[in-house]
Amino acid sequence: MNNQKSSAAVEEGLIQECYTRSLRLLKSNSTPDGIIACAKSKKAVDRSYASIFGRDAAICSLGMIASKDRELVHNAKISILTLAHYQAPNGQIPKYVKPELKEVDFWYSGCIDATLWWLIAINFYDHFFPEERFAEQLRAAIDRAFNWLFCQEHQGLFLLLQNEASDWADIMPRSGFVLYSNALWYHVKKLYKIPTADKTRQYFKVIFFPFDKAVPEHRRVRILMHYIRNRAKRSDFYLSFVNFSFWGEEIDIFGNILSAFFGLAYASKSSRMVDALLNLKIHQPYPVRVVHDPIRENSPFWRPYMRRHKQNHPYQYHNGGIWPFVGGFWVMLLAKLGRRELAWKELERLAEANRVNNWEFNEWFHGTTGEPMGMAGQSWNAAMFILAFHVLRDNIHLY
Numbered sequence: 001m002n003n004q005k006s007s008a009a010v011e012e013g014l015i016q017e018c019y020t021r022s023l024r025l026l027k028s029n030s031t032p033d034g035i036i037a038c039a040k041s042k043k044a045v046d047r048s049y050a051s052i053f054g055r056d057a058a059i060c061s062l063g064m065i066a067s068k069d070r071e072l073v074h075n076a077k078i079s080i081l082t083l084a085h086y087q088a089p090n091g092q093i094p095k096y097v098k099p100e101l102k103e104v105d106f107w108y109s110g111c112i113d114a115t116l117w118w119l120i121a122i123n124f125y126d127h128f129f130p131e132e133r134f135a136e137q138l139r140a141a142i143d144r145a146f147n148w149l150f151c152q153e154h155q156g157l158f159l160l161l162q163n164e165a166s167d168w169a170d171i172m173p174r175s176g177f178v179l180y181s182n183a184l185w186y187h188v189k190k191l192y193k194i195p196t197a198d199k200t201r202q203y204f205k206v207i208f209f210p211f212d213k214a215v216p217e218h219r220r221v222r223i224l225m226h227y228i229r230n231r232a233k234r235s236d237f238y239l240s241f242v243n244f245s246f247w248g249e250e251i252d253i254f255g256n257i258l259s260a261f262f263g264l265a266y267a268s269k270s271s272r273m274v275d276a277l278l279n280l281k282i283h284q285p286y287p288v289r290v291v292h293d294p295i296r297e298n299s300p301f302w303r304p305y306m307r308r309h310k311q312n313h314p315y316q317y318h319n320g321g322i323w324p325f326v327g328g329f330w331v332m333l334l335a336k337l338g339r340r341e342l343a344w345k346e347l348e349r350l351a352e353a354n355r356v357n358n359w360e361f362n363e364w365f366h367g368t369t370g371e372p373m374g375m376a377g378q379s380w381n382a383a384m385f386i387l388a389f390h391v392l393r394d395n396i397h398l399y
Contacts, residue, residue: 011348018351019389021359022382026064026072029379033099034079035060038363039377048105049375051096054083054114055168056380058121059325062398063383065121065128066390077134080121083114084141091141091148093118107170109163112152115145116184120398123191127399146192149185156218158199159207160185164303168254169290169318171308173301176243179208179255187262191399204264208238236276248301251292253282254326261333261398271337285370286353287327287346294320294367315367317374322365324353328384332391332398343392350385 029036034052037044044050061076086097086104094104095111122142126135135142152160159182164175174180182204189197206216210225211234227245237256240248256277260270282289294314295301306312312319327350334343354361356372361381363374390396 011344014351014355015344015348015389018354018385021354021361022063022385023067023069023072025361025377025382026060026075026379026386029377030071030075032078033097034082035064035075035379037096037379038375039361041376044375047375048096048098051098051105052079052082053096054093054111055095055117057083058114058117060379060383061121062124063328063380063386065125066387066396068128073129076121077125080118080125080134080138083118084138087141087144088148089144090151091115091144091146093145107166109166111166111170112160112162112181113167113184115149116181116188119145119188120184120191123399142192146194149188153185157203157207157221158196159203165305169252171303171306171312172318173295173303173306174241174248174252176241177207178241179238179248179252180240180258182208183255183258183262183264186264187258187398190262201264204259207242208259210239210242236273249293250295250301251280252290253277253288253292254290254323254329257288257326257329257333261329261336267337270333274333274337274339283327283330283346283349286322286324286365287349288330289315289320289322289367290318290326291320291367311373315369317364320367321373322353322367322370323363324350324361324365325378325380325384327353328388331388335388335392340392343388347385347388347392350388354381354385 029039035057036050037053037056038049040050057079061079064072064076082097082099083093086094092106093115095107095114096105122135122138154161159177161176162178162181164173165171167178167181186197186200186204189200206214206221210228216222224242228247232249237251238259240250240252240255256273259265260273265273280292282292296314311317314320331343331346334346356362360372360376361378362372362376363378365372
């Protein structure tokens with residue numbers, strides 16, 4: 001009994017220390033124009049990491065708002081406004097901005113998820129501080145963002161289309177209908193009460209999991225399903241992407257977590273998915289590895305750009321590396337499914353990951369060895385730890 005109490009005290013102490021250090025890191029990474037992606041260093045500046053990224057700043061805003069720390073809430077709001085200021089005339093939110101240089105970057109093949117996360121962040125702020133009518137202040141920018149997203153939506157299937165390497169996993173070859181982006185798209189539609197949300201959910205299920213007996217009326221979907229059913233292995237997971245006659249079976253763990261978390265899968269399927277993820281040990285040595293079966297150089301899906309900076313080889317970076325910020329979504333999914341004891345344990349493991357190298361908050365870790373990699377002082381590691389903590393302790397929701 002004494003050992004159990006001692007263990008619980010250690011766990012609580014580690015979580016509390018990580019929370020405190022997360023607040024400190026986010027404040028350190030806050031600038032007058034918003035939150036930058038990671039702690040400033042020569043390497044970070046040279047690689048543009050010390051910039052305000054659309055997706056990073058929006059995701060960070062969720063944890064900063066949930067903290068209710070006045071300074072962080074203010075910087076979350078400033079981050080959202082800065083991104084709105086640099087919004088493209090057609091409505092797209094940039095990949096990143098450098099306000100001090102008036103530099104705006106939209107990536108090689110575009111950046112579809114920055115706009116989605118930005119819309120999620122605005123809605124989240126509105127729920128916490130409704131008296132400010134924040135969304136009303138940004139109504140014109142929000143309308144432009146939706147107009148741009150609807151221009152990326154397939155007219156018959158209500159799913160977003162994108163080029164490869166144009167979302168958070170920006171050196172991965174997913175293209176066409178991409179799981180991760182469309183999980184976000186469904187969530188955004190639900191948040192903003194877009195009438196076609198149910199259509200998006202309907203086609204999401206048959207496109208990304210085309211193994212059920214349902215035969216859709218849409219002829220193009222039937223043809224896509226035919227290609228996949230004849231060649232793909234059935235699994236518990238959604239396909240990472242679907243294009244014309246080719247698709248991804250590497251198991252996009254982040255995309256599957258978001259799909260379950262945002263309600264695209266029924267609770268029973270989500271629970272089975274979590275069990276399957278645990279069996280794959282995606283949470284070891286830290287939560288979580290973002291791809292189960294990495295793309296290798298002999299694969300038809302391998303691209304030359306995956307060698308950039310020598311970082312996207314198997315079990316590295318987006319191709320099977322461990323990303324602590326994604327671990328925050330994993331914790332929140334466990335909490336949503338009522339697995340609270342496991343969720344607290346996984347939150348503690350996130351704290352252990354952030355603690356490596358004397359609280360370095362490393363960007364990512366090697367998927368098998370657990371070696372810390374990437375930039376230090378990663379803002380969204382801190383923010384997602386804070387958000388996951390409040391989801392567990394205070395039962396808040398991503399609305």
